[in-house]
Amino acid sequence: MSDKTKQDEPKVDAIIGAAQKRFAHYGLSKTTMTEIASDIGMGKASLYYYFPDKETLFEAVIIKEQTIFLEEMHTMLASGIEASTQLKKYVKMRSLLFTKYANLANLRSDSTDNSKPICARAMEGFRNKEIELVMTMLQNGITAKEFKRINKQEYSELLVNLLLGLRLVKMKYKEASTKFDVTDYEDLAKEGLKVVNMLVREIQTENA
Amino acid sequence: MSDKTKQDEPKVDAIIGAAQKRFAHYGLSKTTMTEIASDIGMGKASLYYYFPDKETLFEAVIIKEQTIFLEEMHTMLASGIEASTQLKKYVKMRSLLFTKYANLANLRSDSTDNSKPICARAMEGFRNKEIELVMTMLQNGITAKEFKRINKQEYSELLVNLLLGLRLVKMKYKEASTKFDVTDYEDLAKEGLKVVNMLVREIQTENA
Numbered sequence: 167m168s169d170k171t172k173q174d175e176p177k178v179d180a181i182i183g184a185a186q187k188r189f190a191h192y193g194l195s196k197t198t199m200t201e202i203a204s205d206i207g208m209g210k211a212s213l214y215y216y217f218p219d220k221e222t223l224f225e226a227v228i229i230k231e232q233t234i235f236l237e238e239m240h241t242m243l244a245s246g247i248e249a250s251t252q253l254k255k256y257v258k259m260r261s262l263l264f265t266k267y268a269n270l271a272n273l274r275s276d277s278t279d280n281s282k283p284i285c286a287r288a289m290e291g292f293r294n295k296e297i298e299l300v301m302t303m304l305q306n307g308i309t310a311k312e313f314k315r316i317n318k319q320e321y322s323e324l325l326v327n328l329l330l331g332l333r334l335v336k337m338k339y340k341e342a343s344t345k346f347d348v349t350d351y352e353d354l355a356k357e358g359l360k361v362v363n364m365l366v367r368e369i370q371t372e373n374a
Numbered sequence: 375m376s377d378k379t380k381q382d383e384p385k386v387d388a389i390i391g392a393a394q395k396r397f398a399h400y401g402l403s404k405t406t407m408t409e410i411a412s413d414i415g416m417g418k419a420s421l422y423y424y425f426p427d428k429e430t431l432f433e434a435v436i437i438k439e440q441t442i443f444l445e446e447m448h449t450m451l452a453s454g455i456e457a458s459t460q461l462k463k464y465v466k467m468r469s470l471l472f473t474k475y476a477n478l479a480n481l482r483s484d485s486t487d488n489s490k491p492i493c494a495r496a497m498e499g500f501r502n503k504e505i506e507l508v509m510t511m512l513q514n515g516i517t518a519k520e521f522k523r524i525n526k527q528e529y530s531e532l533l534v535n536l537l538l539g540l541r542l543v544k545m546k547y548k549e550a551s552t553k554f555d556v557t558d559y560e561d562l563a564k565e566g567l568k569v570v571n572m573l574v575r576e577i578q579t580e581n582a
Binding site for chain 2: 289290324327328330331332333334335338339357360361363364365367368
């Protein structure tokens with residue numbers, strides 16, 4: 167998409183919007199490019215002009231959902247609240263994220279789609295961005311002398327792995343085809359918050 | 375097996391031992407009852423007298439591996455060391471367990487076999503036993519006034535979910551067919567230990 171001009175943006179947005187709904191409802195495998203094109207009254211050839219294949223379009227959808235979350239997070243980070251509160255908000259917003267964005271949420275639960283390299287890449291990419299995000303929060307805390315001078319990389323990876331792990335455990339104990347419901351997300355938010363509280367207690371300075 | 379007499383025990387042990395090796399090497403799906411019978415020079419009919427099907431035999435193998443671990447854990451619990459040390463030893467022994475017992479370790483990584491109800495039941499059963507075990511350690515700590523009067527059930531589930539979650543995350547980022555190596559287990563033990571340290575800091579009393 168990088169070589170397309172700026173005036174193509176509304177079209178690209180319309181495609182991504184339609185694809186987002188289709189993928190959310192039917193998953194990657196069961197959605198066709200023809201359906202997406204017809205949803206917005208566009209010819210199939212035009213659609214392929216913007217996105218060479220379904221996987222590239224799916225990746226664009228995932229990146230859109232991730233970007234909105236990351237932007238919300240950066241707004242929160244810039245608000246000047248203390249680092250321990252940032253971490254807690256992150257966990258809450260993260261569990262909300264998966265209720266709002268079906269494609270991000272399904273990324274790890276639909277095993278057929280998960281075998282695709284595109285999903286593995288999207289998962290890995292998002293995980294890395296989350297780790298960076300947590301590192302920023304930890305650095306904020308260290309700068310403000312709220313946190314000890316801990317190994318940021320190590321603790322960020324640990325926190326992101328723990329939060330992701332809690333989701334994976336919950337998936338394991340659900341029927342393969344069942345999606346998460348509100349209670350599941352509330353449970354996850356609660357467990358995640360406990361983890362953050364433990365982490366904060368571990369890393370905060372005496373005077374924090 | 376419950377209605378078989380005590381003099382059958384050596385035979386049953388031999389069957390389980392042979393099955394343990396076969397399953398560890400080839401997995402549940404790719405092992406046949408004929409191979410197990412032939413490994414110990416037993417007729418197929420005799421094998422079926424002790425175990426009505428392969429799944430029942432696999433369950434017996436899993437229960438054997440779990441039992442050895444749980445016995446080691448109970449010996450450790452009875453040794454009178456302080457509760458926080460018990461928790462740390464549990465995490466270390468748990469990661470060792472998966473290097474020693476291939477069938478328990480593969481239970482969650484072989485997706486073909488995992489679809490079988492027997493695996494789900496074995497996983498769930500072991501998880502519940504681990505939760506009970508952690509509850510005992512937490513109770514030991516509370517009795518010794520080493521830990522606060524926390525909700526044991528809640529914290530036990532959290533710790534077991536976090537440890538299991540760390541393994542699942544690691545599996546996600548491995549090639550589907552690759553088994554864990556020594557470094558993976560060392561990483562897991564290290565991460566698990568960090569989690570226990572955070573937990574202990576959270577729940578210990580002022581005078582502990």
